[in-house]
Amino acid sequence: MTSVKLSVKENKIEQELRQRVEAAGGECVKVTVLGRRGFFDRLVTLPGGRAVFVEVKRPRRSRTTKHQMLWHERFAELGVAVAIVKNSADIDALLRT
Numbered sequence: 001m002t003s004v005k006l007s008v009k010e011n012k013i014e015q016e017l018r019q020r021v022e023a024a025g026g027e028c029v030k031v032t033v034l035g036r037r038g039f040f041d042r043l044v045t046l047p048g049g050r051a052v053f054v055e056v057k058r059p060r061r062s063r064t065t066k067h068q069m070l071w072h073e074r075f076a077e078l079g080v081a082v083a084i085v086k087n088s089a090d091i092d093a094l095l096r097t
Helices: 012-022 066-077 086-094
Strands: 026-029 042-046 050-056 081-085
Touching: 012 026, 012 042, 012 050, 012 086, 042 081, 066 081, 081 086
Parallel strands: 050 081
Antiparallel strands: 026 042, 042 050
């Protein structure tokens, strides 16, 4: 019998993000904005005053919705750091910069 590896779920990536940000001395809070469809999943704050709005996605077969892209573009225009995290490498990059 062949075993099939299931795709990593978004909540596993989100859990790893939270754990690694907290281990680095930061905070990773869940964001809920009523009436704002497609808003970011997490606000990451890191030592030194760095803040990043983060959208968490599954590593495979995930898409950013139109509403999410609009939020990303708007916040980037305002000079706010935004990131999409799909895997451990994305978390590495977020913590490095």
